[in-house]
Amino acid sequence: MIKELLNKLFGNKKASPAMTQSETISHKENNTMTTYTIFGRGNMGTAIAGVLTKGGATVEHIGSADSDIATINGDVVILAVPYPAVESIIASHKDALAGKTVIDITNPLNFETFDSLVVPVGSSATAEIQAQLPTSRVLKAFNTNFAATLATGKVGDITTTVLVAGDDEDAKNALITDVNAGGLDALDAGSLKRAHELEAVGFLQLTLAGSEKIGWTGGFGLVK
Template sequence: MANVTIIGTGTMANAIGGVLADGGSSVAYISHEQSGSATVEGDIVVLAVPYPAVDGILAAYGDQLAGKTVVDITNPLDFSTFDALVVPAGSSATEQIQQQLPNSRVLKAFNTTFAATLASTKVGDLQTTVLIAGDDTDAKGALAAAVEAGGVSAVDAGSLKRAHELEALGFLQLTLAAGEKIAWTGGFGLVR
């Protein structure tokens, strides 16, 4: 299966790593404490960090990310107000990352799922679905195969431009959970 490096060691990092490992992928983690000193080994690199940490990671690992698939899971929220996204209108965090990593295949994924729904592979009675946006069909296919091998559904959500809508959906889901309108074990399910 896939060879994956996850930058981050928090709840989402471990939930994503668990799904991928369950599917037979090799998973390694780089912690915040290792930032800049560790070697990125994976062909797929998951940025499982809060959005404000992305620029530092790209500065530390940018050269090592060339030629790799980089998966952005962030939701670029203004956490001080919890009332807006902090990227320019019509853009996305993922598109900004792609601009900074022109020699990488950047994907948006996992930002519309909660850690609990990844770990359980369920949203209510539905199978958890990871929506994947990006411009490289092969990169999306490889990530989808690794996710599906781990027992979670994956759907190609379209081009990198669709990351904008995925971030809006992630933002809505987070605000609903933070406002206790839905549980952190819930969220949006996809019926196909």
């Protein structure tokens, strides 16, 4: 079940030759919106890129084989990788990430027990990342969405909503604007502290999907 879960979220990176190099996608000419660097070319990274490029943004992918050596060109960096991979990315790119907006999409599950999170009680993966990157603007987003609902823009009959938490209002508003431009709803979920609650929601959603109580095209929808 754990292997299937990881494949559903991030895809089989070893099977994708594109993961051995950086790739730049630009869907619109003369784009004036933010440029993004996404670590990860699996299902989530690809789906997020689809939303952002649909809205006019430029997206650069960095695959797993290049994650320690690639150059980060984007104004905003998205960590679309399993939580254990984040430590290596930060270690390799800490200086390059300084001053940038860093978006954490991870749900820090204990994949041995599948029954707990691996961050300190009361904390979150996002808070731990912010502590390691004190000059970066770290946001939590996309962790309560499945790739399929980002790609289709729907959870059932409801428009997919991306919940965004963080302490920098400008960074949150910029991401919300780009997500809206890509056809999805986005909502400011509050300060960085709310990443703790968002990860609890993401954890619950993953355990429901992993136990086949909901499908990977389902999930939680927000009615406003």
